[in-house]
Structure formats: structure tokens, C-alpha cells
Amino acid sequence: MKVGLVTYTPEEVEGFDLHVYYVKRADGSVFSVARDMQNDVTCFCDAKAIRENPSIVAVSKNGPALRKNRKINVPFDFVCPTNPEYKAEVLDYIEGLGRERIQGVTLNLYHFAEEEFCVCSRCVELWRQSGLNWTEWRAQTVTNFLKEAKSLVKGTFAVEMFPDPVLAKERFGINFKRIAELVDYFHVPLSSRDYLTNYWVDLLARDFIKILKKPVVVELSAEMLTDEKTEALLKTVAYLSRHNLRGVLLLVHNSENARQVCSFAVNNSEFRKWLKKYEFTEMTRIVDDWAKLY
Ligand SMILES: [Zn+2]
Numbered sequence: 001m002k003v004g005l006v007t008y009t010p011e012e013v014e015g016f017d018l019h020v021y022y023v024k025r026a027d028g029s030v031f032s033v034a035r036d037m038q039n040d041v042t043c044f045c046d047a048k049a050i051r052e053n054p055s056i057v058a059v060s061k062n063g064p065a066l067r068k069n070r071k072i073n074v075p076f077d078f079v080c081p082t083n084p085e086y087k088a089e090v091l092d093y094i095e096g097l098g099r100e101r102i103q104g105v106t107l108n109l110y111h112f113a114e115e116e117f118c119v120c121s122r123c124v125e126l127w128r129q130s131g132l133n134w135t136e137w138r139a140q141t142v143t144n145f146l147k148e149a150k151s152l153v154k155g156t157f158a159v160e161m162f163p164d165p166v167l168a169k170e171r172f173g174i175n176f177k178r179i180a181e182l183v184d185y186f187h188v189p190l191s192s193r194d195y196l197t198n199y200w201v202d203l204l205a206r207d208f209i210k211i212l213k214k215p216v217v218v219e220l221s222a223e224m225l226t227d228e229k230t231e232a233l234l235k236t237v238a239y240l241s242r243h244n245l246r247g248v249l250l251l252v253h254n255s256e257n258a259r260q261v262c263s264f265a266v267n268n269s270e271f272r273k274w275l276k277k278y279e280f281t282e283m284t285r286i287v288d289d290w291a292k293l294y
Pocket of ligand 1 (some may be wrong): 059118119120
């Protein structure tokens with residue numbers, strides 16, 4: 001199993017095999033590409049663009065897909081994914097990445113906000129013209145966008161998703177079967193403030209490994225730095241290392257944050273004994289490798 005990082009700073013850190021950099025983010029900020037890394041692009045969530053032009057937001061009977069709309073529960077502000085101008089801008093941006101020396105592109109938030117989105121007049125008209133039912137039309141819209149995006153880039157192509165293994169197609173238009181034909185791997189973010197309770201991580205990892213027909217990479221949050229939380233995180237990674245995952249990614253602020261996680265693992269003899277006692281052979285190998293560096 002590989003261990004990697006998802007970061008807000010484009011720095012490679014020794015001891016990690018995968019580096020994912022958030023180059024275009026949900027608040028609307030866009031940064032210079034990270035060379036030789038996997039560049040992660042937020043597609044249809046863009047708080048800044050919606051502030052500048054509110055008419056591009058996705059809409060439902062319960063109002064717009066905005067965080068401040070309490071009639072719904074969305075974590076970001078969503079642009080309508082059939083808006084031709086905004087979509088063209090995103091694809092232009094992705095095409096630009098295709099000209100850079102990068103390892104590959106990961107797309108996130110490339111789908112609908114929720115099941116009841118989007119019912120703007122353009123979406124309703126496109127749906128009617130398609131002759132498909134609501135779920136199939138939305139899934140086709142999302143898959144076609146991913147096909148177009150993939151055709152513009154080279155290297156490793158991956159997607160993130162909302163970690164809902166059961167209702168992803170109905171809710172977001174994410175058709176795992178079709179998308180598996182396009183991607184090199186799936187990136188499943190299982191974000192949390194801590195992993196002191198972690199049964200759900202194991203549960204969702206198992207479900208996704210079973211249903212996704214491409215390799216799976218799981219992302220865990222590692223920005224927390226109390227000893228108790230770091231130990232819980234590392235034990236959660238240890239349990240994941242028993243599954244057939246391509247890798248685990250740790251979300252960190254920066255390289256210092258990543259090094260702190262490694263040195264905590266290396267210098268915690270109780271944790272290393274625990275790994276040996278319960279025969280976490282893959283995690284033992286990972287921490288032994290870190291011990292050569294930290
Ligand atoms: Zn729409």
C-alpha cells in the first residue's frame with residue numbers, strides 16, 4: 001500500500017509515494033500547478049464565481065445550492081454543471097493543465113449538488129430533450145463532462161467523490177460503473193476532525209473496494225496534531241493497510257505537518273509494538289521506512 005499526501009502547499013515530502021496538490025479550490029482560488037504531482041481540480045464548486053455572478057448557481061425547489069441555504073445541506077456552493085460558459089472555463093483550465101509537466105489530474109466536485117438539483121430552465125430543457133429519466137440524464141451529464149475533461153489531459157486521471165457508496169448516482173449523478181471506465185483510480189475522501197471513532201472508515205473502505213472496478217485510494221484528515229488524535233489516525237491507517245487499497249492519502253497543511261505524523265509514528269515505541277503484536281505487517285513496513293528518514 002502506498003502512502004501519500006494531499007496538501008495545500010506544493011512540496012514533496014520524503015517517505016510519501018503520492019503527492020496530490022489542491023490547485024483549484026472550492027472557494028474559487030486557483031494556484032500555479034505543482035510540477036510532477038497529481039493536481040486536484042475543483043470543478044463546479046466556486047464560491048467566488050457565484051458571488052460575482054449569482055445567476056450561475058445550481059437551483060432546486062428548495063432554493064439555491066449555497067451553504068447559507070438551510071433548507072438543504074450542502075458543504076460548498078455549487079455552480080449549475082450545464083452552464084455553458086462556466087463549463088467552458090473549467091475545461092479550458094483543465095486543458096491548460098494538460099500542457100504542463102504534471103503527474104496527472106484528479107477532479108473533484110464535478111457532479112450535481114444533490115438529487116433535487118439542478119432545475120434551472122436550461123437543465124430541465126436538456127433533460128426533456130434527452131428522453132432519459134432524471135437519474136440517467138444527470139448521470140450521463142456528469143459522465144460526459146468527465147470524458148471531455150479526460151480527453152484534454154495526459155498522465156494519471158482520477159476522481160474524488162462524496163463517500164456515498166449506495167446513493168451516489170441518484171444524489172449526485174455519479175455512475176461508478178461508467179466512471180470506472182475512465183479513471184486510473186478512485187480517490188475516496190473520508191474526512192474527519194479525528195479518528196477516535198473509526199469503524200465507519202473501515203466500513204466505507206470495504207464498501208468502495210467491493211463496488212469500484214478500479215483501484216481505490218482513501219484520504220484521511222491529518223491536520224490534527226494532538227498525540228491522542230495522531231495515534232488514532234495512525235491506528236486507522238493500520239487497519240486500512242489490511243485492505244486491498246492502492247493507497248492512503250493524508251490531508252495535511254504543509255510538509256512540516258506531514259513530517260510530524262511520521263516522527264510521531266517512528267518515536268512511539270508502544271504504537272510500533274502494537275503493530276508487531278497484532279501483525280500489521282504492511283503498516284510495520286511503512287513505519288520502518290519512515291524510521292530511516294525521521
Ligand atoms: Zn442547471
